[in-house]
Amino acid sequence: MQLELIHKNKLQMNKAATIWEVFIQSKNGLAHKHVGNVHAEDKEMALQNARDLYTRRNEGSCIWVVKSEHIVSSVPEDEESFFDPSNDKVYRHPTFYNLPDGVKHI
Amino acid sequence: MQDLEKYILRIADSSLILSHRLSEWCSKGPTLEEDIAISNISLDLLGRANSLLEYCSKVNGNKSADDLAFKRDEREFYNFQICELENGHFGDTIIRQFLFDSYASLFFKKLSESKDETLSAIALKSIKEINYHLRHSSNWVIRLGDGTKLSKEKIQDSLNKIWKYTGEFFEMDELDNEMLKKQIGLDNKELKNQWDIIINETLEKAKLNRPKDGFMMTGSKKGIHTELLGKILSEMQYIPRAYPDAKW
Numbered sequence: 579m580q581l582e583l584i585h586k587n588k589l590q591m592n593k594a595a596t597i598w599e600v601f602i603q604s605k606n607g608l609a610h611k612h613v614g615n616v617h618a619e620d621k622e623m624a625l626q627n628a629r630d631l632y633t634r635r636n637e638g639s640c641i642w643v644v645k646s647e648h649i650v651s652s653v654p655e656d657e658e659s660f661f662d663p664s665n666d667k668v669y670r671h672p673t674f675y676n677l678p679d680g681v682k683h684i
Numbered sequence: 685m686q687d688l689e690k691y692i693l694r695i696a697d698s699s700l701i702l703s704h705r706l707s708e709w710c711s712k713g714p715t716l717e718e719d720i721a722i723s724n725i726s727l728d729l730l731g732r733a734n735s736l737l738e739y740c741s742k743v744n745g746n747k748s749a750d751d752l753a754f755k756r757d758e759r760e761f762y763n764f765q766i767c768e769l770e771n772g773h774f775g776d777t778i779i780r781q782f783l784f785d786s787y788a789s790l791f792f793k794k795l796s797e798s799k800d801e802t803l804s805a806i807a808l809k810s811i812k813e814i815n816y817h818l819r820h821s822s823n824w825v826i827r828l829g830d831g832t833k834l835s836k837e838k839i840q841d842s843l844n845k846i847w848k849y850t851g852e853f854f855e856m857d858e859l860d861n862e863m864l865k866k867q868i869g870l871d872n873k874e875l876k877n878q879w880d881i882i883i884n885e886t887l888e889k890a891k892l893n894r895p896k897d898g899f900m901m902t903g904s905k906k907g908i909h910t911e912l913l914g915k916i917l918s919e920m921q922y923i924p925r926a927y928p929d930a931k932w
Contacts, residue, residue: 595715616717617715617716617717618717619827620827622823623823623827626721626819626820626823627717627718627721630717630720630721630724631717631720634724
């Protein structure tokens, strides 16, 4: 019962806090990859929370945090008009080239 | 007990007892994120205590690190009294942590220059962790001090209440002097100036008032503690004492 109450309080507190999206770069030179989100009141707290939640096992060398509200996303209804037109344009895919050895991350 | 042994225990015990205190926050943190942050710090401190107790066990030759953690009584513990203080509310915990981290950041930096190679290596490893802990705690001090009217009042109260436990950081006794002479230990008094700078800078940003240096608690170097340590030990040591042969 008490645990439930604590949990509810936490949820309520978190409701007031801003949500930040977390991106982690695993190695120098690679792109930052989205890993999840955290609650935080300010950017320093967001960075620290991200560090504590997502880099405990040596995952990264750099963290970005961005307020979720600053991310502009397409919506499911956009899917057809956004992505379908490219489906029948096979020449856009680099499948006709032989990749040289030593090219990574493609 | 050898001098070196006791000197290591003093450093180890503060990490161990503070780690135990912080672990009491686990699952009770104000937010999920903060819960994990505090538990992380607790684990860092436990790791440090473990390295130091292992080393102490090697110097001692008879007792294991577990013996040292779980089979000593209150008067044989040498942690600073500030480390055994109750968690109180979140602001109390943050102030306790901030005052300790500021001290630890300076102490371990200096200890990394110790002629004792093991102590120096442990200190070197700890510095990075402590710098992060200090960043975490001082940011919270600023956030709460420069926050709402209520948060400011509460954390100023915490600061006033806990301040009298900071005198112990800078005490020197015979053992400290002996270790300093052997270039194993350091001059605790010398840390005070820089500690003041860290504290003053943060308190200024947090718009908090620095309490006056009045009466200071003392005694931990002789194993004298507040009544709170006994309660911690009874919980921390219960399992290994009740089931002495248990393995985990």
